[in-house]
Amino acid sequence: MASRPDRARRILVVDDDASIREVTRMTLEMVGGHEVSTAGCGRDALAQAVRERPDAILLDVMMPGLDGPATFERLQADPSTADIPVILLTAKLQATDQARFVALGVRAVLSKPFDPMKLPGEVAGLLGWREATDGG
């Protein structure tokens, strides 16, 4: 049976690719029932994370300027954002990259491409968000 998180969460999606930002936002809102904000670069993500205090951040790895890992390190260094769980998103994920990113302290790493309709469930599972079955 399909399920849905017990309550809407606030998720910040950070990707310099506008098409990925939009499809990620669509599915997290429409399928996952979450509130989603987006940022197109690491610097904007840092400011929004402080201002919005999201429940989670989906962060692209390869971005011009401040890339995903560098953005994550700055989030960790700021006490106001250090406890926000971060999932990195990257194309062509290598096992060595995954180990390196997890060692940094990210909650998980998801690879692109992804199935848009399954993404909300994967995110909820990785973050340990309790799921409530429909009608339950």
Add this chain to the structure above:
Amino acid sequence: MAADDLKAQDGSSDGRESAADRAGAAAVSAIWRRHRAEILGQVGAVEDAVRDGVAGRSDNGGRERGGRAAHKLAGSCGTFGFPVAGEIAGRVEDALCGSCGPSADQYLALVGLAHALRRALESGSPAL
């Protein structure tokens, strides 16, 4: 399709799951159509890098732009229902982003891959 309609269809029965899947696929296709031009622009960046490499005037900046575009395509094409294009983009990325850069022969092979990448995106329909 309104968000509430889609949520209401989420997972109660097989038939309603199929309706939700169809609605989701339609939403993803609409996003693809809105971003098609910019995604094809990324293909153009790949083609530029390959063209410069074949002509022997490749520089690190152009190769890096092409490799970055291929990386983005490797992530986005499959998400929008173009898995073959995504796989081709991944191969192009591997070639352009190697530490030494492609050899002359590899650049010639990349011409075919870049052509196949554009064809897969321009002539195909999303397989959602």
